[in-house]
Amino acid sequence: MSTHTVKLTVNGKSCEGEAEARMTLVDFLRDVLELTGTHIGCEHGVCGACSVILDGKPVRSCLIYAVMADGHEITTVEGLEGSDGSLSPLQDAFWENHAMQCGYCTPGMLIASHHLLQENPSPSEEEIREAIGGNLCRCTGYQQIVEAVQMAAEKMKGGAA
Amino acid sequence: MNAPTEFRYISKKRRVKEDRRFITGRGRYAADYKLPGMLHVAMVSSPFACADIKSINADAALAMPGVHYVLTGEELAANINPLLSGLDLPEVKRLPLANGRARYAGEWVAAVVADTRHIAEDAAELVEIDYDMLDFVIDPEEAIKPEAPVVHPEKGDNIFFDKTWVWGDVEGDFKRAPHSLSLRARWSRCSTVPIETFAVTASWDDGREMLDVWASIQMPKYPEQIARALRLPVSSVNVHFDVDVGGSYGLKRGIRQTVIVSYLTRKLRRPVRFIEDRLENMAGGEMHGPDRIFDMEVAYDDDGIMHSLKITATDDCGCYPGRAPLQLGKPVSAIVGPYRIGSAQYHARSVSTNKTSQEAVRGFGQAPTNFAIETVVDRIARELGMEREEIRRRNLIRSDEFPWRIPSGSEYDSGDYHAVLDKLMEAAGWDALIKKRDELRTEGKLAGLGLSTCLEPSGGNSSFEPLFNPKNDTTTWMESCLIKVDMLGGISAMMGTSTSGQGHETLLSVSIGEVLERDPDSIRAIHSESVTALPSNSPVGSRMAIMLGGAAAGAARKIKAQLIAIAAHNFQLPEDRLVYEGGDVYVEGDPDRRLKWEQLVDIAHRQYHNMPLGSEPGLQAQHTWEVPTGGAMPAADGTVQMYPCYAFEAHIPLVSIDPGTGQVEIHDYFIGHDCGTVINPDIVRGMTFGGIAHGIGAALYEKFQYDESGQLQAGTFMDYLLPSAHEIPSVGMVKHFTPSPLTEFGQKGSGESGYLGAPAAIAGAVNDALAPLGKSIETLPMRVRDIEALLNG
Secondary structure, eight states: OOEEEEEEEETTEEEEEEEETTOBHHHIIIIISOOTTSOOSOSSSSSOTTEEEETTEEEETTSSBGGGGTTOEEEOGGGSSOTTSOOOHHHHHHHHTTOOSSOSSHHHHHHHHHHHHHHOSSOOHHHHHHHTTTSOOSSSTTHHHHHHHHHHHHHHHHHHO | OOOOOOOSSTTSOOOOTTHHHHHTTOOOBGGGOOOTTOEEEEEEEOOSSSEEEEEEEOHHHHHSTTEEEEEEHHHHHHHSOOOOOSSSOTTSOOOSSOOSEEOSTTOEEEEEEESSHHHHHHHHTTOEEEEEEOOOOOOHHHHHSTTSOOSSTTTSSSEEEEEEEEESOHHHHHHHSSEEEEEEEEEOOOOOOOSSOOEEEEEEETTTTEEEEEEOOOOTTHHHHHHHHHTOOGGGEEEBTTSBOSOOTTOOOOHHHHHHHHHHHHHHSSOEEEEOOHHIIIIISOOBOOOEEEEEEEEEOTTOOEEEEEEEEEEEEESOOSSGGGGGTGGGGGTTTTBOOOEEEEEEEEEEOSSOOBOOOTTTTHHHHHHHHHHHHHHHHHHHTOOHHHHHHHHBOOGGGOSEEOTTSOEEOOOOHHHHHHHHHHHHTHHHHHHHHHHHHHTTOEEEEOOEEEEEEESOOSTHHHHHOTTOOOOOOEEEEEEEEOTTSOEEEEESSOBSSSOHHHHHHHHHHHHHTOOGGGEEEEEOBTTTOOOOOOSOTTOHHHHHHHHHHHHHHHHHHHHHHHHHHHHTSOGGGEEEETTEEEETTEEEEEEOHHHHHHHHHHOGGGSOTTOOSSEEEEEEEEOTTOOOOOOTTSOOOOOSEEEEEEEEEEEEEOTTTOOEEEEEEEEEEEOBSOSOHHHHHHHHHHHHHHHHHHHHTOOOOBOTTSOBSOOSTTTSOOOOTTTSOOOEEEEOOOOOTTSSSSBOOOTTTTTTTHHHHHHHHHHHHHGGGTOOOOEESOOHHHHHHHHHO
């Protein structure tokens, strides 16, 4: 199996590592770059636990080979905090609303919601459900996640005003 | 009763301690632990429903660069003890890898160990196995027949368990009652299916003679089970309970997986890791849930009063009898639901088939039983032309009747079921919902309202073990907490279990904060390693709020007593002249004569000359307690006090069905819920919403379907359908608070809430929608294709 050097930007930092051609992006992030915040749930693109943002769009990092991400920009859950370690309004709202239990789907949910709020600062409940509709959670029944995203949207609007 | 207000921290809005690490990507799950020199496992699975293993040739696999070992079932069986069975079936050996015969499609036959998981998977394909295909049986009712192929020939038949209990004058009640009806209700094989599969890493250290284990585990007596299987002292097994578990809901009991990697790390002298991929998890992980046929018979009168209930539950346990058959036992705890039914007969039958085994699933068999009972109640209402709400009101146990003993021997601790139902009907706007349903009907849709009322037995104990296995005399079901107050006044609290999202760290800190009157945010909660942990039975049976909360409060009370004793000695006053306040102790009526928390702690740690004579230095206390009302063996007639506390819930969904496609849409969903005193409102809400979502999945989508050749047809998330945010509605929740008299703060369990009544309520709503057509369906899941077939022939 051939190996390749993959250079990419993750959470604003230039990174480089070796990957076999068949290595998925999520394995590369977790095993090579040691960013274990992104999780593996199904490895066939259904559960959304491995969601990351690639060039501004949420993707399933289990369905992308690491080599395909060469030269691209990735944001993972580890990149959502401020540079001073402060929580983003979305993270804070997830905490305030207890929008998780086991936490395993949470990074994917945060990525999906983060992207939604960047595109649509005032999403309706239906739009929130649409945005997280590709991310499965077995703990929460989604309700407190929806409430968290609504709260974050409100807070971010307040902050922007 | 309104929310109690006398608490300082209990029941108050408080951020959940655990959440901070999860929102920043800093959870530490089993797959996040990486050890130097670690090897990886992939499984070779049997493709056949039943087959003898004639030979295994691993030469080609072993020749691959990076492959270290191929472990067969034969080698493993020769070097370990068989795994624990819930039943007395010595002839049925449960082993981690098939030995000689594979008994279901997907059963693990060999484990390949390599430098990477990729290489292990490649090599697994090169393992050549010569099989002889054998007859098999998939349908549990076929499996009962004498001519059926036998899954375990050593056993002689496929009946793992078959027993009937009669509690009260069942035949007399049936004779006297003017009406009776019978029906069959089917709960199909589904599970909790956590998003994280089972993952485990084991590392044997020859120098320390210690096996370290990091696993996504939720299981009682896990270290002991590992030690027994591996023939090691328990003190040589160290389970790291601080591993975050990515969902479990009762399920994650990967003892087979653990024994495989533990054996391999000892053999190969390298850390060994196995992370199930999704197919390994669904087909071979032995983590399916109850798969049950209910034959129900009820005796009732013209007023809709139920007098007696007969239940035959035939459960397709799958291949091996781990704890699965006991899931027929826990429902004995609430065998007549929340109703004043005077007598009951329970025929419980656990049947073996050529399918992957069952494991414990949220509710431990109670959700299917509740579904069957509620189906009966709705049917009586339909037969009598009575409102479903009215029939429940007439049969529910009344608030002034507690404690209420049910025919099978359990005493329900407390409740006000009518009040919860009243609150729910008001909050849901029952009349408005009926109007909305009828409007949907005029639009050409089939629409229906559901109603279910049921119980969540909580607190957990082991009573079903001796009930199902007379050789098992376990009556102890304890939980523990150790509190240390350090020299600078910091409080740490230790539990001996891992957590899979239940918020145990928050529970410990709030319970201790409440007793010691200290800010819970200042209290650190720690998951001990198993070698230093006090006895625990892990978070099963909806028990931790009760048992771990109680253990924490008990230990905190001992700390408080030590502080008061130190103060009494220093003031030279009797203890009853002193007042404890927020960690300080002052003289009654003279608050200025006060020893502050820091001073008392300092005395305890540094000033032995100021300590009461003969007292223990430092400030630490542990509390281990037995489950309330536990500790008794079942009586000869099978009556026994099972779980101590009984939470109540009532559900109302409004659904519509597209008459063309059979697609069910949930328009509204309301739940009334009473789990006594709530420790953390956000946690209880979340568990309840999550339980409802899980119940909606069981009712409408989720099924481990096997085809006629014994192949699992739902091995991925493309064919085992988990509900998403699209399918799950917003839920309106109304709370009621009837404290339990048996627990520290009046709390009951809520870890299974929502799931226990949602399937019944959804089924009731679908059947209400089908009623105008004179049709009904009593089989879960009610999938689109099932409803479409029913509607359109």
